[in-house]
Structure formats: C-alpha cells, structure tokens
Amino acid sequence: DQQVKQNSPSLSVQEGRISILNCDYTNSMFDYFLWYKKYPAEGPTFLISISSIKDKNEDGRFTVFLNKSAKHLSLHIVPSQPGDSAVYFCAATPRNRDDKIIFGKGTRLHILP
Amino acid sequence: DSGVTQTPKHLITATGQRVTLRCSPRSGDLSVYWYQQSLDQGLQFLIQYYNGEERAKGNILERFSAQQFPDLHSELNLSSLELGDSALYFCASSPSRDSPLHFGNGTRLTVT
Numbered sequence: 492d493q494q495v496k497q498n499s500p501s502l503s504v505q506e507g508r509i510s511i512l513n514c515d516y517t518n519s520m521f522d523y524f525l526w527y528k529k530y531p532a533e534g535p536t537f538l539i540s541i542s543s544i545k546d547k548n549e550d551g552r553f554t555v556f557l558n559k560s561a562k563h564l565s566l567h568i569v570p571s572q573p574g575d576s577a578v579y580f581c582a583a584t585p586r587n588r589d590d591k592i593i594f595g596k597g598t599r600l601h602i603l604p
Numbered sequence: 605d606s607g608v609t610q611t612p613k614h615l616i617t618a619t620g621q622r623v624t625l626r627c628s629p630r631s632g633d634l635s636v637y638w639y640q641q642s643l644d645q646g647l648q649f650l651i652q653y654y655n656g657e658e659r660a661k662g663n664i665l666e667r668f669s670a671q672q673f674p675d676l677h678s679e680l681n682l683s684s685l686e687l688g689d690s691a692l693y694f695c696a697s698s699p700s701r702d703s704p705l706h707f708g709n710g711t712r713l714t715v716t
Contacts, residue, residue, distance in 0.1 A: 495646075534707030
C-alpha cells in the first residue's frame, strides 16, 4: 500500500521556466510534509517542508503548496536552473503520532538548456 | 556534507552471507533512521531508533536487525542475504521529531 504517491517518474522543463512536481497521499493522519532532493551517488537532502496548518510555504525559488482536502501537495521551482536536475522525493509523516516518515518513489527532474 | 557517515560505501557479497552496515549520526542527533532504496523504488522505511531504543518499525524483514549503541552510532545487520536484498541502504539522523532528516550517502549492497 503506497501511502505517498508521485505519479510522474520524470519531468523535463526548460531552464528559466517553472517546474511543478506533484505528490498525493492517502493517509489522513499525515500532518507534516517534506520534499527532498537527491543527486546521483549522494543521499537525499532536505529542501522544504510544510505543516498541515498551512497551505503554502516558500523558501527562495521553492514553494510547496498543500491541499488537504485533495490530499495533494506540489513543489514549484521558479525559475528552474540546471542545478535543479535531480530526483525529488515527497515525504509525509504523522509527526505527532509516530516517527515513520514515508517517502514516495521520486520524480526525476531534467532541466533542459 | 550532511554530517551523517555511512560505511562501507560499497559491499559485494554472496547469497546466504551476513553483512553489517554502520552509521554515525550527526553530532547531537539522537534519532537514527534506516531506509532501503531498491531499483525503481522509493525510500522504504526500515526502522528508527531514538537514543538507543527502537522507536518505529517499517517493512523490515525478519532477516534484518538493527541497533543503536550508547555512543548513538547504529548498525544494520542483514543476514541470509538474497539477490533481492541488493539495494542502496541509507541512514538518516535528526535531533528531534520536528526536524527534517539528514541522510548519509548510503551503502550500496550487491548480492551475487
């Protein structure tokens, strides 16, 4: 049972344009959501998070939107840069209930020159 | 550099064998998490320790076990290895529940 779903295995975006990565979840107990970025031969690195009490969180070029009723979140990167080419993982946790942090399968983002 | 150290980086072993993967968390982090990433799979949560005690368990096989020592480093033991155990194994640490995880660079296990 996949509780965190990233339905797009890959995405190609022109440099300078907006990249939108999507994530859906099924567990209504999740109340804290995170995005991680992974380069080859490295471990994932934390990018941005959002608590369920918010519907938007922004950090520089990165913005995460949360739609609780749809159980959907998205990561917007604008403008996209070549260094953004990586695999992006969405993760979720019922933060106040246990410590399981569940990850999606990831979306590979290619930024085209 | 995340501050989380995993050794070894690569491990090649035969089916039926046993291996131990080691993780040193960031200084001050009490929680250690283990994840498995197989081909085309996301990061599958295995197990979490907090200050030496098991806190949460995921899809960890009975052939796998882990522990966290008093100095907070952790070891993941994989026994009776099968071909399907070939994967990247990541360790992550965090200081508290409210903090994001910091991952090591992983141990790539190849079972032949």
